Amino acid sequence: MPQAAAYHHGDLRAACLRAARELLEEDGSAGLSLRAVARRAGVSPTAPYRHFADRDALVSAVAAEGYRELTNELATAHPSPSTPEELAAVAVAYVRFALDHPALFRAMFAEPCDPKSEERVAATAVISEYVQGIVRAAFPGSDAGALATAVWALVHGLAFLHLDGKLDASTPEIVAAQVRTTVNALFTTAPGLTTAPEAR
Numbered sequence: 001m002p003q004a005a006a007y008h009h010g011d012l013r014a015a016c017l018r019a020a021r022e023l024l025e026e027d028g029s030a031g032l033s034l035r036a037v038a039r040r041a042g043v044s045p046t047a048p049y050r051h052f053a054d055r056d057a058l059v060s061a062v063a064a065e066g067y068r069e070l071t072n073e074l075a076t077a078h079p080s081p082s083t084p085e086e087l088a089a090v091a092v093a094y095v096r097f098a099l100d101h102p103a104l105f106r107a108m109f110a111e112p113c114d115p116k117s118e119e120r121v122a123a124t125a126v127i128s129e130y131v132q133g134i135v136r137a138a139f140p141g142s143d144a145g146a147l148a149t150a151v152w153a154l155v156h157g158l159a160f161l162h163l164d165g166k167l168d169a170s171t172p173e174i175v176a177a178q179v180r181t182t183v184n185a186l187f188t189t190a191p192g193l194t195t196a197p198e199a200r
Helices: 002-008 012-027 036-042 054-078 084-100 103-109 118-138 144-163 172-187
Strands: none
Touching: 002 012, 012 036, 012 054, 012 103, 036 054, 054 084, 054 103, 054 118, 084 103, 084 144, 084 172, 103 144, 118 144, 144 172
């Protein structure tokens, strides 16, 4: 039986997560349930419960995957940005990720999750530390936690404004230009961002 083979080989959890992400991309969160995931993965209706206590636990695991992928995209854009242009490149990568994976992005930020999910907490901590690292490098001596929240709120807001059609997302070039203009408008007037900080 397919479900027995999947469980025996230890990839039932991975199969469920793949199925969940496929369902998200096809139907959005409304069609996501453990029963639907079981059907898509070709396992018994109770099989997903071996790894996920409920829908919130499943969404938390999907969200954790998304956070890890987003962190990789941001680090690829620039591992340690300290100038307006470098910050803009990271912001563009963030918004691009949202537009390339809209259902996953909404699941990451707009769906109820299990607040006790260690996997999700760990994945969000990594991306939070990345943002705080940007702030510490660009604004030495600042309240890194508070300023990181402000930076994240700006870029996150841009992502949802594009996702929800409030800003033109017709081409990647238009999106990138809008995001760069916004980030530059905010940060070019801030001390410490017009040039890279001195090596310490």
